[in-house]
Amino acid sequence: MHWPTRRALTAALVGAACTVLPATSAVAQPGTAANTAVTTTSVQVVDAAHPLPAVGSRWDAGAQHRSAQWRDSVPQPPATLHEHGDVTAQRLGVTYTSTAHGASALAAGADLATCRRLLPTSGEQILNHYAYCRVTPLGYSVVSGGKVIGTVSWRNTTAGDGTKGSRVIRLVTGMDRFRRVGVTTDGLLSIGWTTGGYRGPDGSNKACGVFGSGPNLLSEWQAGGTAIHTIASPVSDGYGQDKVARCAIRSSVTNSGGTGAFLDNGVRFDSAKYLGIKGAGIFDRVMPTMGEYGVRSTRNGAVARHIQLAQTNPAATYPPAPAGHTKSIPGSVASGRPLHRLVSTWDATATTEYNKNRSKVQSTCAHLPHKAGEECDEYPFASSWEGAGKGDGNFSVKYVDGTQNGNAGTDLNNWYLADRILHKDAFYVVIH
Incomplete structure (x- = not known):
């Protein structure tokens, strides 16, 4: 079943889609010699309402400066959580139906092919506590002499799986459907993850650990490379009888133009003895x-x-x-x-x-x-x-x-x- 995309994430993406961060080098002003340098804008969400500019069009550096609040020079972690994932889900109206058989069968999570089949162009689904999909159209522009001389766009897919038997979440990100228009070159393009902890009336935990790596160049992604990351929290970091740890998770993409976040969700780890002795990691922002x-x-x-x-x-x-x-x-x-x-x-x-x-x-x-x-x-x-x-x-x-x-x-x-x-x-x- 196709579950609705969370309204909060949608709002964030719509805001982000219209904004870019200045290139990491100083932004030249019109009329200066440095204005002929080739730079890239940071990655943005690309959709029908927020397309990339046409090749040959004027690059509005002023607009880029004004929109810098939506982009960072380095990945920024999400804020500390203050409510449980099921509370967030109830507030946003996100739910799914599962049976014991279905939850067991999908405990291995979803893969990239599954996510792309379910969400051909864009969207987000938590299939159950153990399977997560996010598909986002992304892209950036190449700029020189005050004009857009090229654009790069692609479909960005993240497939996540929770685990039974360990306090780990696994996330795989892949890119496909590349479209390069005008003048483009190979360059930095990487995916990263950050987390935030939890503080509430029932207890607190610090941010979860992030491990893994992936391609760092556009060409490596085009060749079929994938990024594999794990998010984990040891039992010692959990609180209460069930040794629970709740974390906000955020994925961002970095190129030479800066870093932009495009995915926010939540995970939970526990070691409840009445549910098995080895613990588990799930996607909990769903009812x-x-x-x-x-x-x-x-x-x-x-x-x-x-x-x-x-x-x-x-x-x-x-x-x-x-x-x-x-x-x-x-x-x-x-x-x-x-x-x-x-x-x-x-x-x-x-x-x-x-x-x-x-x-x-x-x-x-x-x-x-x-x-x-x-x-x-x-x-x-x-x-x-x-x-x-x-x-x-x-x-x-x-x-x-x-x-x-x-x-x-x-x-x-x-x-x-x-x-x-x-x-x-x-x-x-x-x-x-």
């Missing part, structure tokens, strides 16, 4: 949606139909809302109110809340008739902070086939593990 259940499924269909009713027609569920109140059950994408995972063994508070969920479900179901082989199903899940024990009445219980109820519980736990859902992580539930 996961659990898609394990289907109304026609012979495995968990009875539970799926119950959840679908609770999400779409809560007034038809049991228990009824108190007089003068309307039930509004969270968890669907349409509701805009995600569930949050509750790990019962996290601490005493979590254990108490989980037990309250289970107790409320049992006491409510005690009033309902049922057949042999049926079990009481509840939604929102007992393993969420929005469960029946919350006390707001926004929940539903129903007797369903016991085998399917057990299967649904197994499927949910498998999804938590496969998609790396931590204690208090937000998520949606979709029914197929």
Whole structure:
């Protein structure tokens, strides 16, 4: 599924697309002898609204000076994060749907070919927590004597993959669809990454480490070269029980005209023992949606139909809302109110809340008739902070086939593990 490009990144790219940094050498003014020197502008985003200037057109050095605020002489790290990735995603409306099988299958991430197939010209997608794609059209101009004498443009693709078993994110960048017009020469062209750390009410961590390298010349990229970088954070840098580290990541491209950032996103590392002993690295600036259940499924269909009713027609569920109140059950994408995972063994508070969920479900179901082989199903899940024990009445219980109820519980736990859902992580539930 093609997930929407984040509005914040789009705004940054649109601003960046119209700006360039002066060449690293002094910019000559019209009428001086040095004005005949050949220079390059820094790389810009190139699209229909912000094309490269035509060869032979006048180069507006004044505009380049005025726009220098968008470019730097060296790569600049992103700002320190102050919110979790799922909070950012909810604010920006970025989500995806995965099943336990799908998350496991895509744990190796996406490659350049996959990203180019999904995003032929431009865009950004977080396919799931383990796979990321970014495609950006980039280019720059060659200037001499106050005129544009050449342009270079290409498609820039970054494919990222998270990992299970290590606290590492891998990023591969490639360039293709080169177009060189007018007078152009080989020269500096390199990709770099910087990171920023996290500071919030739950803890803090320093910026993540960046390792790797790639081509440094235009000709090397044209020959099919790729840049391979890894972003990592050791357990010792993590905070809290899960040894979490959250980092903003930024990619920039440098040529002789300067450096410009064109990609900003976020990653998370953890070593949660309840999700495996070796830790993981994921792309976390997205809201996961659990898609394990289907109304026609012979495995968990009875539970799926119950959840679908609770999400779409809560007034038809049991228990009824108190007089003068309307039930509004969270968890669907349409509701805009995600569930949050509750790990019962996290601490005493979590254990108490989980037990309250289970107790409320049992006491409510005690009033309902049922057949042999049926079990009481509840939604929102007992393993969420929005469960029946919350006390707001926004929940539903129903007797369903016991085998399917057990299967649904197994499927949910498998999804938590496969998609790396931590204690208090937000998520949606979709029914197929």
